[in-house]
Amino acid sequence: MSETSLCPTPRTRIRRHPERGSYETAEIHAILDEAYLCTVAFHDGETAHAIPTACWREGSHLYIHGSNGSRLLRALADGAPSCVSVTHLDGLVFARSAFHHSMNYRSVALYGRFEAVQGEAKRRAISAFMAHLTPERADQIRAADEQELAATTVLRIAIDEAVAKRRSGPPVERAGDEALPVWSGVVPLKLTRGEPVPAPPQEVENA
Numbered sequence: 001m002s003e004t005s006l007c008p009t010p011r012t013r014i015r016r017h018p019e020r021g022s023y024e025t026a027e028i029h030a031i032l033d034e035a036y037l038c039t040v041a042f043h044d045g046e047t048a049h050a051i052p053t054a055c056w057r058e059g060s061h062l063y064i065h066g067s068n069g070s071r072l073l074r075a076l077a078d079g080a081p082s083c084v085s086v087t088h089l090d091g092l093v094f095a096r097s098a099f100h101h102s103m104n105y106r107s108v109a110l111y112g113r114f115e116a117v118q119g120e121a122k123r124r125a126i127s128a129f130m131a132h133l134t135p136e137r138a139d140q141i142r143a144a145d146e147q148e149l150a151a152t153t154v155l156r157i158a159i160d161e162a163v164a165k166r167r168s169g170p171p172v173e174r175a176g177d178e179a180l181p182v183w184s185g186v187v188p189l190k191l192t193r194g195e196p197v198p199a200p201p202q203e204v205e206n207a
């Protein structure tokens with residue numbers, strides 16, 4: 001592993017379309033940084049699960065958080081091996097044959113075990129999560145109190161066994177299909193922020 005690139009491992013070596021793969025940390029980090037959620041796969045001893053949850057990156061770790069009561073967080077805190085995936089769907093690729101339809105995307109697969117984040121680092125991690133949602137947020141809101149902090153588990157996984165894969169560009173057609181009288185091309189897709197809707201006056205939770 002160098003500072004700018006991760007080493008492929010038996011789990012992360014891309015065999016199918018290896019030219020679409022990348023082990024560059026800058027590319028892996030960029031894909032993770034654009035994500036608000038990841039899917040965490042793990043095995044609880046009986047069966048496999050793949051659970052979506054919010055995530056954010058700080059340095060060379062990806063973070064998740066949740067209630068102490070979450071099975072996902074308890075299993076991961078206990079050291080269950082996991083695989084985390086993040087995907088951005090960038091476009092639907094329409095070819096002139098069903099076989100050659102495709103999707104444009106950027107995705108990451110990340111392997112390892114999570115570890116618990118405690119103490120001041122936990123508080124900092126939650127602030128980083130708020131900043132990930134919108135930069136100035138962490139300085140404006142009420143910080144978590146001791147009770148809220150104690151009820152929350154924060155976990156992190158090192159980004160050191162990971163791989164990115166992406167597809168971009170137009171469809172690839174079979175020779176001869178280009179004459180078929182049907183549209184082909186890419187319909188771009190994008191996750192965008194809509195117009196903010198202010199919250200109505202609310203009932204407050206009883207302490």
Ligand SMILES: Cc1cc2nc3c(=O)[nH]c(=O)nc-3n(C[C@H](O)[C@H](O)[C@H](O)COP(=O)(O)OP(=O)(O)OC[C@H]3O[C@@H](n4cnc5c(N)ncnc54)[C@H](O)[C@@H]3O)c2cc1C
Pocket residue numbers: 011012013014015016017087089103104105106107108109163164165
């Ligand atoms: C939006 C989207 C749509 C897709 N649609 C299809 C489809 O319809 N049919 C299809 O066959 N494939 C599709 N893919 C590609 C799919 O994710 C796999 O890359 C592909 O199926 C090959 O899987 P494999 O396990 O044989 O790959 P292998 O090359 O054997 O995988 C080896 C390792 O490479 C890594 N890897 C594989 N795929 C990815 C990935 N996408 N992102 C990050 N790391 C990866 C993992 O670490 C994996 O263990 C799609 C991907 C995306 C993101």
